[in-house]
Amino acid sequence: MTRGSPADPVGTVLVARLDNAGDVLLAGPAIRAVAARAARVVALTGPNGTAAAGLLPGVDQVIEWRAPWIDPDPVPLTPRHTDDLLSMVRDVAPDLAVILTSFHQSSLPLALLLRLAGVPRIAAVSEDYPGSLLDVRHLVDETADVPEALRMLALVRDAGFELPAGDDGALDVRRPLPPVEHLTGPPGYVVAHPGTSAPARAWPADHHARAVRDLVLGGLRVVVTGDPDEQALTARVAGAYGMDLGGVTTLHELAAVLAGAAAVVVANTGPAHLAAAVGTPVVSLFAPVVPAARWAPYQVPVTLLGDQDAPCRGTRVRVCPVAGHPCLSSVTPERVVAAVRELIAVSTPGALRHATAPALVDADDADDAAEALREGVR
Structure with a gap:
């Protein structure tokens, strides 16, 4: 995979998908689109999606944080828990964050925390008015029941990322697969x-x-x-x-x-x-x-x-x-x-x-x- 086109360079991109393994796998085409232009892609996942993120082509690093507004077994949102996320994000120092969510999830809690961590540019879907929390606010017609993978691809396209030529947009995992x-x-x-x-x-x-x-x-x-x-x-x-x-x-x-x-x-x-x-x-x-x-x-x-x-x-x-x-x-x-x-x-x-x-x-x-x-x- 060609990374970080010198004609249009992007540095480190943080791509967040904070729910389960299947949700993370469905984010694979969107992540490949980001990776085709970014020098480095860091996936931010919940504990149920970490292993899946490690299988995705284009992911260079995975960091994990349990989001209290998404995880099925939520932990309290405390200053210490919040500081854990801010510290990880500051260490990564992304130039851009893309927050991937489902139709029933809000991107704004994470956008707020990423702003506090110093992320300069954030893209996400948001039906609610985001104020200064988002730089790219992607709107979706939720009555259309668009496949989840295409919904996420549409967001990253709005943020300036396209799948490379020859990529059919199907789901994929890293190869080779282990012998079984x-x-x-x-x-x-x-x-x-x-x-x-x-x-x-x-x-x-x-x-x-x-x-x-x-x-x-x-x-x-x-x-x-x-x-x-x-x-x-x-x-x-x-x-x-x-x-x-x-x-x-x-x-x-x-x-x-x-x-x-x-x-x-x-x-x-x-x-x-x-x-x-x-x-x-x-x-x-x-x-x-x-x-x-x-x-x-x-x-x-x-x-x-x-x-x-x-x-x-x-x-x-x-x-x-x-x-x-x-x-x-x-x-x-x-x-x-x-x-x-x-x-x-x-x-x-x-x-x-x-x-x-x-x-x-x-x-x-x-x-x-x-x-x-x-x-x-x-």
Whole structure:
């Protein structure tokens, strides 16, 4: 990547995105646009986005701060906590800061703190009057439901940064990816990722487990992934059929696992965007608490499942307010299995040639089939 064009030089740019890993991954195209012109890019993230920022091409340094108005587990805003941020920003000494936010977040609290840290020029989206807090105030028609990655690209364009020629604006991660075949076996498996950052976005674990079983009995290998605190969930979902990698991988290794998959089954959570960043098709179990038009996996083949007109639509809740969680519980394992096979058939012609479902399988034969498939990747 060419950095800091001498014809139009920009020094250090601080790019802030203070929420979760998926949000940071979606900021990747905007960050590449900044990096194409800046000498140095420093990403400011919350603790849930730090690892993702480290994967993004164009990022030279990552600093971390928990924003009390954004973090789902907010800490009090104290003078000491504020001073921690001011000190980090002063050490970086950015010439410009770009504050990336979602439609429901305000950029102005961070803009105020960055001004106190001495940042001379700040760009952000703000519906509210920013006064002297912003030098570039980008306005967005929020009724248009623009994909999040494009929303952020529009802001940095307004601040003077364009993607370089040949960059298609898709999500991406640093290459090369680490080797993971010792964990997964050869590429071509299906990944099931049952965990989410909010319960309202989760497909029921029993549905996941049945889908894993049926995919394996249909001739496909299934790898189940999750964070260290999701190991009980991944073990339950993998059961006797899938390969349980819960808590085993770093985020960079998870990217490699996803890159080797023929398809990924995942809700609206960080690994959905990580799958998009490595170009893997996604069966997206999408709760409509936020708009799919903004947050569905970006620029990869996607099959969107879930009732997008459910009563929880647009509520942004973390816990489902509707008894029985019908927007996702109504999606059957059979529908997911069919969606996986359809998506693989379209995205990777010929990939299912040797993955044909048995006509009838009794319980003993099912266990034998699962064990045989697992043995094939050990």
